[in-house]
Amino acid sequence: MKQQICILGSTGSIGTQALEVIRNHADLYEVYALTANNRWQELAMQARQFHPAAVVIANEAHYDALADVLADQPEIKVYAGTKALEEIVEAEPINVVLAAMVGFAGLVPTIRAIKAHKKVCLANKETLVVAGQLIMQLVEQYHATLLPVDSEHSAIFQSLTGEGTNEIEKILLTCSGGPFRLYTHNQLQAVRAVDALYHPTWTMGPKITIDSATLMNKGFEVIEARWLFDVPSEKIQVLIHPQSIVHSAVQFCDGGIKAQLGVPDMRLPIQYAFSFPERLTLNTPRVNLFHQPLEFFEPDTERFKCLTLAYDAIGKGGNMPCILNAANEVANEAFRNAQCSFLAIADIIERTMQSVTFDASPDLDVYLQTDAEARRMTAESL
Ligand code: NDP
Ligand code: MG
Secondary structure, rough: EEEEEEEEEEEHHHHHHHHHHHHOOOOOOOEEEEEOOOOHHHHHHHHHHHHOEEEEEHEEEEEEEHHHOOOOOOOOOEEEEEHHHHHHOOOOOOOOOEEEEOOHHHHHHHHHHHHHOOOEEEEEOOHHHHHHHHHHHHHOOOOOOOOOOOHHHHHHHHHOOOOOOOOOOEEEEEEEOOOOOOOHHHHOOOOOOOHHHHOOOOOOHHHHHHHHHHEEEEEEEHHHHHOOOOOOOOEEEEOOOOOOOEEOOOOOOOOEEEEEEOOOOOHHHHHHHHHHHOOOOOOOOOOOOOOOOOOOOOOOOOOOOOHHHHHHHHHHOOOOHHHHHHHHHHHHHHHHHHOOOHHHHHHHHHHHHHHHHOOOOOOOHHHHHHHHHHHHHHHHHH
């Protein structure tokens, strides 16, 4: 029986690479549902190629156009709206939900997939940043399977496979350093969105590319690792590794370090999440260690303040990481629209973290309120 897969965010960077994985292993996987937000033409094209049972366009304004263009494919059901997106993950035939939407919008559909006992392959890191404690509680309560897709977390997960309850001394979380790794404070002051939208080793969606340039992405990954592997943030160390070959590592209580290495290509972690515990063939270039230097440096948390803010947020706990995430989503977009400078991003987020009502033990409703309040305050402070 082929695994039936639902991709939330199929038109994005992760979504399209996941479709490649599925195409390459069509004997094992089949697309059941595809979803997007605005890019309805791309969604329609994917639907023609992969013949899902359903497609969902989150932005209802595009429903008519999408339904029209797929009118000659009556076996593909077309839905629109956030509610439809949250419901589709529960469809009975679906075995695997790949959460590859960007941002806070991924939270509720991911919760619905966990509660529907689907295997959840999680790329949408914001879900764990915002509500990591709640998500991990639900995973336990519903005996759900949650597998990381983020390359660092996949590397950590691969390093932990076979280790049982062996004690983790430290997680070594690697980071390319982004395009501005060697920039001075003055140079950082002048960078524009076009400069930041270029990443030296990975090709990704625009939001995460900016987060990678500010190192907020790495801060988010610290929080993500804290929840996925139940390791306090003090034991998660960030290492700048410009070559992006060591995807992360785990140091155990005997000092032994296990790492996963490979070329930077998201198809591996996506495929590994689908096929775990098996490994499937993947036709990428191989790392040649004879020609591949591996360097590691300490991050500069003064030039890249977002990393410090993320450690602060997880240290404080409660809804603070949710505030961090919402403020970042607004500031990130403002920077992309040339409404604030690169260095202002961290200052804007810091101000919001100081202003929004703190809640030490939030539930889902509190997260939803916090997100709305933090977005409003950040937008007002621009
Ligand atoms: P993209 O921006 O390329 O794609 C995002 C996808 O989500 C698109 O399909 C988009 O639809 C959809 N989407 C956006 N907003 C909404 C919304 N409000 N409701 C419903 N659907 C929405 O992002 P990436 O693929 O780069 O990243 C996706 C997630 O994976 C992020 O959380 C990111 O942090 C994480 N990730 C990404 C990596 C990468 O290499 N790209 C690596 C590790 C993690 P539309 O196309 O219509 O806008
Ligand atoms: Mg990553």
